[in-house]
Amino acid sequence: MPAQVIDGKALAQAIREKISEEVHLLEKDTGIKPGLAAILVGDDPASAVYVRNKKIACEKAGLYPQEHLLPASTSQETLLKLVHQLNEDPRIHGILVQLPLPPGMDSQAILHAVSPEKDVDGFHPVNVGRLVTGDPMFIPCTPKGVIQMIDSTGQDIAGKRAVVIGRSNIVGKPVAMLLLHRHATVTICHSRTKDLPGVVREADIVIAAIGKPLFVTPDMVKEGAIVIDVGINRLANGKLVGDVDFGRVKELAGWITPVPGGVGPMTIAMLLQNTVESAKRVAGK
Numbered sequence: 613m614p615a616q617v618i619d620g621k622a623l624a625q626a627i628r629e630k631i632s633e634e635v636h637l638l639e640k641d642t643g644i645k646p647g648l649a650a651i652l653v654g655d656d657p658a659s660a661v662y663v664r665n666k667k668i669a670c671e672k673a674g675l676y677p678q679e680h681l682l683p684a685s686t687s688q689e690t691l692l693k694l695v696h697q698l699n700e701d702p703r704i705h706g707i708l709v710q711l712p713l714p715p716g717m718d719s720q721a722i723l724h725a726v727s728p729e730k731d732v733d734g735f736h737p738v739n740v741g742r743l744v745t746g747d748p749m750f751i752p753c754t755p756k757g758v759i760q761m762i763d764s765t766g767q768d769i770a771g772k773r774a775v776v777i778g779r780s781n782i783v784g785k786p787v788a789m790l791l792l793h794r795h796a797t798v799t800i801c802h803s804r805t806k807d808l809p810g811v812v813r814e815a816d817i818v819i820a821a822i823g824k825p826l827f828v829t830p831d832m833v834k835e836g837a838i839v840i841d842v843g844i845n846r847l848a849n850g851k852l853v854g855d856v857d858f859g860r861v862k863e864l865a866g867w868i869t870p871v872p873g874g875v876g877p878m879t880i881a882m883l884l885q886n887t888v889e890s891a892k893r894v895a896g897k
């Protein structure tokens with residue numbers, strides 16, 4: 613039987629509607645409107661689209677969006693000054709620095725400058741540490757969305773074999789940590805993994821976060837597995853595809869996420885959720 617497709621767009625839409633109600637109530641009760649500042653340095657077209665989509669999502673859900681579009685020639689000092697200003701700005705509850713930053717910028721230094729209390733991406737070492745120790749303040753948006761998509765299947769994560777392909781700080785590692793906290797038995801694969809297909813074949817839950825089009829093929833997937841595709845790849849013909857060969861893997865997986873319309877929309881919904889949580893914390897709620 614073909615897999616059930618996990619509709620990230622519909623899930624994200626439902627979450628955004630709930631967020632919109634929460635924002636309305638929070639403002640009514642406390643006068644606080646959750647504010648999200650997005651910083652984009654340079655003119656990377658994909659990053660510009662992401663930042664624009666995040667701004668539109670903020671507006672639609674009733675949050676206060678602030679956009680800072682800086683030229684690629686911006687100095688590190690100027691960027692740090694802006695981050696410090698936003699750290700102090702009471703209208704702002706979340707700060708997002710769109711990655712990648714232009715070459716020559718020290719991304720670590722910039723991300724470390726964001727106040728951990730406003731670090732809605734969850735990239736600051738304080739938030740990474742809190743995630744690892746099981747006391748998270750902000751859970752990184754894409755990994756948080758991935759877990760909610762798995763939960764939407766109604767399957768219990770506890771005791772399942774989960775294989776995460778990719779070990780980046782923004783996706784692979786935090787997803788693995790979240791699955792571990794939910795009592796999955798977790799394996800992380802990467803470019804040096806021996807017999808990767810054999811390892812992935814053992815998985816009840818597969819998370820693909822590689823950045824290679826159609827990398828996960830049916831021979832790597834156990835029948836009935838939950839397959840979450842984080843990858844976003846643009847083919848030469850302009851088509852957007854994930855890391856999973858969706859058309860063929862869906863014939864044997866139990867559940868599968870599409871690209872586009874899967875993890876991407878959930879990531880934005882989680883960003884709004886983190887910003888609202890931050891504003892509620894400030895409001896003492």
Ligand code: NDP
Pocket residue numbers: 754777778779780781782783784801802803804805808821822823824842843844845875876879
């Ligand atoms: P990175 O490039 O930082 O990491 C990719 C990982 O994949 C690395 O750990 C790398 O291994 C591993 N890898 C690469 N090639 C292979 C291979 N042949 N076999 C096994 N492992 C391999 O990517 P990100 O984690 O930032 O992103 C991954 C994908 O997810 C991208 O397509 C990105 O666009 C997408 N993405 C989507 C988001 C969304 O909202 N939907 C959000 C963030 C990312 P090694 O460490 O050994 O080099």
